[in-house]
Amino acid sequence: MRPGHRFRFLLASSMLALLAACGGGGDDNVATTPPPTGASPNDSARQAAFATDFGAGLASLNSYGGLTNTAFLDNYDDAFLDAGYSKAQVRDALTQEAAALLLFSTQLSSFPAVKLSAVTINGCDAANVCTLTATLTNTDVDTTSVTFTSRLSFTGGKFRLLGDQKQT
Numbered sequence: 631m632r633p634g635h636r637f638r639f640l641l642a643s644s645m646l647a648l649l650a651a652c653g654g655g656g657d658d659n660v661a662t663t664p665p666p667t668g669a670s671p672n673d674s675a676r677q678a679a680f681a682t683d684f685g686a687g688l689a690s691l692n693s694y695g696g697l698t699n700t701a702f703l704d705n706y707d708d709a710f711l712d713a714g715y716s717k718a719q720v721r722d723a724l725t726q727e728a729a730a731l732l733l734f735s736t737q738l739s740s741f742p743a744v745k746l747s748a749v750t751i752n753g754c755d756a757a758n759v760c761t762l763t764a765t766l767t768n769t770d771v772d773t774t775s776v777t778f779t780s781r782l783s784f785t786g787g788k789f790r791l792l793g794d795q796k797q798t
Contacts, residue, residue, distance in 0.1 A: 671760055671784035680751070684746060684791075687701075688766070
């Protein structure tokens with residue numbers, strides 16, 4: 631992988647893994663899986679629904695439709711905060727990326743095509759805060775994988791990214 635692409639992949643992987651969200655636009659690239667019935671964060675069907683929705687959204691972030699998909703933002707808790715980035719800041723950054731894509735080329739997104747795999751959700755506490763561990767794989771030029779861990783909230787029968795809740 632060329633140095634410029636490696637930097638873009640690492641930056642995008644970090645953002646995608648922990649910060650990806652979208653704002654404005656249509657919802658034609660990501661299908662949202664309705665949450666199954668039941669109210670337990672240990673429900674494997676609810677965990678699979680989150681993995682499907684989040685994975686589909688991440689996979690589409692290399693396109694204008696993915697960057698502007700409002701349904702993808704529902705994978706993020708309103709209290710999301712990770713490394714100083716709030717949900718609103720990430721949404722705004724991706725909205726700007728989508729605008730730049732329209733100005734320059736809809737084929738040159740700075741986000742690589744990634745696939746989410748090996749998703750596990752466990753360690754849920756009494757406040758329904760759980761640990762997400764998953765792997766992102768980019769096969770654009772060569773195969774590069776990054777395993778990440780983040781925190782999830784489980785509210786309203788749905789998992790949502792919560793982040794590390796730290797300002798730095």
